[in-house]
Amino acid sequence: MTSTPYETDYNQWIQETLQKLRERNFNDIDWENLIEEIESMGKNDKRALISLLTRLLEHLLKLAYWESEKPRSGNHWAAEIVNFRSQIQTRLEDSPSLKPQLITMYAKAYPVAIKSVSKLFTLPPEAEITLSQALDEDWFPKQ
Secondary structure: OOOOHHOOOHHHHHHHHHHHOOOOOOOOOOOOOOOOHHHHHHHHHHHHHHHHHHHHHHHHHHHOOOOOHHHHHHHHHHHHHHHHHHHHHHHHOOOHHHHHHHHHHHHHHHHHHHHHOOOOOOOOOOOOHHHHHHHHOOOOOOO
């Protein structure tokens, strides 16, 4: 069985595929792997947004409810919140079609964030950060 550049040198495969596309040499393109890579790119964008949203929610929950650590770490958490919001906004600007999927992504990210911070401290039963609050660049939990 012969190895393809896709299997042996991914960067070379990318460069060759780009060159073939630029030259409109469609007959020699490795379509199967190209389609797989494009599908993977879409999935990666969604995974990245869910990950950023999870991290954002974790930091918002810490800032809102972890009273004993707030004096020492609150400013760091607030800075991270700004950073995560910016990264989410940049990804949504690059791929605005993902914005309607944020509700579904939030539904996946929020329970993970709750479980994660619950390993650090006890969250009150009323603990909640809404998607709207999480994405509002001007909203921070009361300090």
